[in-house]
Amino acid sequence: MPAPFDRLETATLTPLHWVGVVAALVTAGVHFGLGVRNPTGTFGLAFLFATVGFLVGIAAVLLAYRRRLVYLLGVPFTAGQLVLWYAFNRPFPPISTIEVVDKVAQAVLVAVLVILYRREREGRPG
Numbered sequence: 001m002p003a004p005f006d007r008l009e010t011a012t013l014t015p016l017h018w019v020g021v022v023a024a025l026v027t028a029g030v031h032f033g034l035g036v037r038n039p040t041g042t043f044g045l046a047f048l049f050a051t052v053g054f055l056v057g058i059a060a061v062l063l064a065y066r067r068r069l070v071y072l073l074g075v076p077f078t079a080g081q082l083v084l085w086y087a088f089n090r091p092f093p094p095i096s097t098i099e100v101v102d103k104v105a106q107a108v109l110v111a112v113l114v115i116l117y118r119r120e121r122e123g124r125p126g
Contacts, residue, residue, distance in 0.1 A: 009064030020112035021058055026105040027078070028054035030098060053077055071117035078110050 013021075028051050035047035057077075060070045082103060085091070091099065 008062050010062065012064060013061070016112055016116060017061060020109055020116065021061065023105040023109040023112065024054045024058050027081075027102050027109065028058070030102040030105075033098075050081060068117060068120045071113045071120065074113045075110055075117070078106050078113070082106050082110075 031047045031050040031054070035044050035051055038044035039048065057070050057074050059065075061067055085099075085103065089099075
């Protein structure tokens with residue numbers, strides 16, 4: 001039986017894929033940190049759920065599992081978090097450094113996912 005890492009399909013990943021993976025790891029890390037602060041509260045659980053969502057998406061991309069669908073689902077999943085953050089926080093200066101890092105990573109991730117989805121739909125490599 002092959003080990004899980006034997007199934008990685010990294011040879012087909014482009015630099016743009018890696019930008020998306022790093023952006024997803026950054027926002028997953030931020031959400032994990034926020035989630036473990038209050039793991040039983042509603043927001044804590046939501047942050048942990050988001051962490052799992054980002055990590056599952058990364059794994060699917062690395063394993064080349066239905067990447068086009070991952071890109072398509074990743075856009076509203078990530079963009080929705082940007083909208084929810086704004087709706088719940090109504091951010092006005094000052095905005096914390098961690099919030100800036102997280103929101104920039106999410107904006108980058110949304111842009112990467114849109115580009116990758118379009119390229120794949122057109123039959124071009126990522």
